Amino acid sequence: MHPIRKQRLQMVILLVVAASAIVGLMMYMIGQNANYFYTPWQITNGEAPQSVNIRAGGMVVDNSVVRSPDSLDVRFKVTDGRAVLEVHYGGILPDLFAEGEAAIASGQLDQNLVLQATEVLAKHDENYTPPEVAEAMNQAHQQKQREELAQ
Numbered sequence: 001m002h003p004i005r006k007q008r009l010q011m012v013i014l015l016v017v018a019a020s021a022i023v024g025l026m027m028y029m030i031g032q033n034a035n036y037f038y039t040p041w042q043i044t045n046g047e048a049p050q051s052v053n054i055r056a057g058g059m060v061v062d063n064s065v066v067r068s069p070d071s072l073d074v075r076f077k078v079t080d081g082r083a084v085l086e087v088h089y090g091g092i093l094p095d096l097f098a099e100g101e102a103a104i105a106s107g108q109l110d111q112n113l114v115l116q117a118t119e120v121l122a123k124h125d126e127n128y129t130p131p132e133v134a135e136a137m138n139q140a141h142q143q144k145q146r147e148e149l150a151q
Contacts, residue, residue, distance in 0.1 A: 037104075039136040040078060040085035043113060050109045056085055057104035057121075057133045065099055078103060080133075081140030087115045094122040102133045 001009075037055045038048040048054055058078035065076040073090045076099075087105045097103060097120065107117035 039080040040083040041080050043085055044083040055104055055106045056115055060099050060101055060103050062099045080136040087117050089117040089120050093120055097122040
């Protein structure tokens with residue numbers, strides 16, 4: 001093989017290997033930082049992983065918000081209409097956060113299936129519900145209707 005062709009072949013192989021390594025690292029990083037959405041029903045059924053960042057949401061249960069008198073800690077519950085999930089958060093809640101309204105919390109589940117939230121998002125106006133929460137509530141409503149018809 002001619003030395004110039006050999007050098008070009010080595011360069012092409014090096015570029016392919018480098019590009020493969022870069023793509024592999026990017027895919028690994030994306031997988032590590034993915035934040036999957038789970039409904040309270042899926043979490044109580046054990047479908048959500050523990051000690052991994054997840055998002056969970058639903059409607060904030062009425063009379064479930066308990067604020068700590070001496071810190072920013074707050075506990076509340078969210079429901080998708082089929083199950084209830086307890087959330088602990090140690091920060092300032094969004095202005096539009098309220099009982100009976102949609103909210104999404106990001107964080108990790110502990111061994112007691114309590115979401116230790118690092119971020120809480122609330123709807124941004126009175127006509128908006130996050131798509132994940134709306135879909136979960138719709139599925140829960142349809143499941144309840146099927147159960148009532150079966151009885």
